[in-house]
Amino acid sequence: MATRLGLGLPQNKQYDIGRDVPDVARAAEEMGYESLWVYERALFPLASSQGLYGIEGLPWPEGYRGVAEPLVTLTLAAAATHRARLGTSVLVAPLHMPFQLAKALATLDAAAGGRVVAGLGTGWSLDEYAAAAVRPFEERGKALDEVIDVCRAVWGADPVSYEGTLTKISSAAVAPKPARPIPILLAATNKRAQRRLVDKADGWLPVGLGADRIAAQWRELQDLAAERGRATPLQTVLRANASYSAKAYDGADRAPFQGDVDQIVADLVAHAAVGLDEILIDLQTSTRDAEELKDVAAALITTARAAGV
Template sequence: MKFAISYSTAYYGAVDPDGIVAFARHAEECGFEALYMPEHIVLYPGAGFGSFQFPPDLPFVDPLDCLSFMAAATDRILLGTAVLLLPYHHPVILAKRLATIDALSKGRMRLLTVGLGSLPGEASAFGVDFATRGRRADEAIDVLRLLWGGDENGVSFDGEFFSFDNVCIYPKPHGLAHLPIHIGGSSRAAARRAGLRGDGFFPGGALSAEERRAQLDLARSTAAAAGRDPDALEYTRWGSMDMEPERVEELAAQGVTRVVVSPAAGSPDDQRMEMTAFAERFGLGK
């Protein structure tokens, strides 16, 4: 089992550069595999899902810029998103940004997780039809891999949302033809997307055990039907900082290969204590 940790400036209500660096360095010292960051590009009064509403002044930093900042302050820890809202990014620009981060970090931008987003007003801000964001994301994944795999002769694409002729993008990812792309989402559509296009599946949400099993089975069966190796699909889940080894054993029995946890404490000192205790409990870095 691999263990990663998430960080969000929105959770702490402020953007503290020194605190971000200290968090990243301590996570690396503790032996966490990766740092994950969420994304919301815009919020607005009333934005939310279900009964939960986002305060519109939450300071969500750009996750890729912040991960670059963290990478410059660390040496080994991998970089991830949970999730990057793919329909709201142009894949040609995104291919360049991701490959640049991977090259400058010497191959650490390896846990990109993409999702569709759940806020209609966020889609409207970018002129994206909320109803088409699934198709848009599928096409964007294809464009990213095409651009990363292209050579100096250029590649072309003619799709529903994106089109270009004979273009080249350099630099390439560090030592890889394509960066891994994990699929986030708590729906069966996300599970199918993971099976068809993903290198991993990272569901969230408050799903029943039966629905989680059904979605993982769907991801794997979809991969097999598409001629892909279902056993190569990584399976990431959220966990808690106070989880015990017995819970990790349960998740491993369900096929989970990575657990991502978030600090529950508010103060930086308490966060570091939480992270240290978690690392010692599971023998990270040994």
């Protein structure tokens, strides 16, 4: 069976959110993309000692200077489409109050007819945690656990009851309910996070850093699932952060998903061979506007399908 393909929606500062998100979403669905995705970047610190991903000295990309709020972006896409699933890869769950987030996701899923995929992570930005003022950065794992548990409770049958650190629900009716159980996928990058994924989530959201690395991580995760007695298979959606250029990249240091359409598709072929369910292609950092994003997305899906992806 062919690997499903999804497309990242235009959230970055060079796009007109109200115009470009519905336009790209509608066009992507017509092209055959089966899902549409957003990510979360809450702010862009102008003076921070912390680099990108918490790595000292690594600058934040300029594209992060104004990223549209993910659930508002997905709502715009939902209103413009009919079939494509609507996913977050990833939403930094501990930046949100658990109950409000659970209710927002349920409402969006009910409105969209059961198309939401909740991809969650703990994040890495100290500045974002300080601005959100929900839980300290040091409690991010516990905060994610509570978000997952509250979502499961709120999305389940009434009466809803829950007793947590932030959230206390005493026998309440909570509606609307999702149109179907919303899958929760996690971006697990360490042993503790992998155990949480296997025990509490529906699937995995890796980042495409090379097919061999992904294959090794996938084997490790499957082994852990077997070790912990997980009965249901894990869903998998790979995030491919593409760096598109009109001309082929001819350097020996080419990163995965960097270069022209043929080079990006070659990487899609290699990563699809790992056996993951779906690959999300995010082009927005390397396209100048929505028209170029649509043109490249169309060329990619046509070439990828011809290559057997």
